[in-house]
Amino acid sequence: MTRLDKFWADAGIGTRSEVKQMIRKKLVTVNGAPATAPDQKINEISDIVCASGKAVNLRGFVYYLLHKPAGYVSATKDNLFPTVMELVPKGDDLFPVGRLDKDTEGLLLITNDGELAHRLLSPRRHVDKTYLAILDKSAEDDDIEKFEAGVDIGDGDLTLPAKLQILPDNQALLTIHEGRFHQVKRMFHAVGKEVVYLKRLSMGPVKLPECLEKGAYLELQDHEVDSLRNAVR
Numbered sequence: 001m002t003r004l005d006k007f008w009a010d011a012g013i014g015t016r017s018e019v020k021q022m023i024r025k026k027l028v029t030v031n032g033a034p035a036t037a038p039d040q041k042i043n044e045i046s047d048i049v050c051a052s053g054k055a056v057n058l059r060g061f062v063y064y065l066l067h068k069p070a071g072y073v074s075a076t077k078d079n080l081f082p083t084v085m086e087l088v089p090k091g092d093d094l095f096p097v098g099r100l101d102k103d104t105e106g107l108l109l110i111t112n113d114g115e116l117a118h119r120l121l122s123p124r125r126h127v128d129k130t131y132l133a134i135l136d137k138s139a140e141d142d143d144i145e146k147f148e149a150g151v152d153i154g155d156g157d158l159t160l161p162a163k164l165q166i167l168p169d170n171q172a173l174l175t176i177h178e179g180r181f182h183q184v185k186r187m188f189h190a191v192g193k194e195v196v197y198l199k200r201l202s203m204g205p206v207k208l209p210e211c212l213e214k215g216a217y218l219e220l221q222d223h224e225v226d227s228l229r230n231a232v233r
């Protein structure tokens, strides 16, 4: 939580005295209700602040949805390989939200909103992540129950219940709620299959648009950012 006028000024939207005047003229709303005072506490993650009827990005945050191609590492710097940061506009403090393996493709969020990223990655919040996997052999009906019960991927705890849908041509959709290292590959390995191709299709309510080409990105719309915030409240 922070003071409305402080965030307003920090985000470079205007001075503290400007926001004070706007509040007096009832031009500022917080979640639809007129702001009451410059020192009104707002939740910078979940509150929606409007000035003169337009939502303002108090946070100065950016949110890119990248269709990560294979061959790029999910890091801000790497000595050997290109990083996903080369595929989005340059910006201070941007970082990928979690990691996809170098050979994994699909949806990767890149932002400078540390708080939201932290929540999306928190094991406590269990944000769904759905992957399309192509395997060396078809998944079996038994695997559905095994993944539902949790499998041993070699680091102590069983995996949390995960949902497997078997598709033709050795393909499968897997929805997990955690983000352990190489989790999808290790889960299939634990039931005797190897992942030969992996693509993330969604993270929480945000889906990879089918028309977004590999290596291309788009900026999340305000309502998509709000849906992500709601998913991790």
Ligand code: URA
Binding pocket: 099, 100, 101, 102, 104, 181, 182, 183, 184, 185, 186, 198
């Ligand atoms: N699980 C994996 O094994 N690899 C990824 O890149 C993501 C999830």
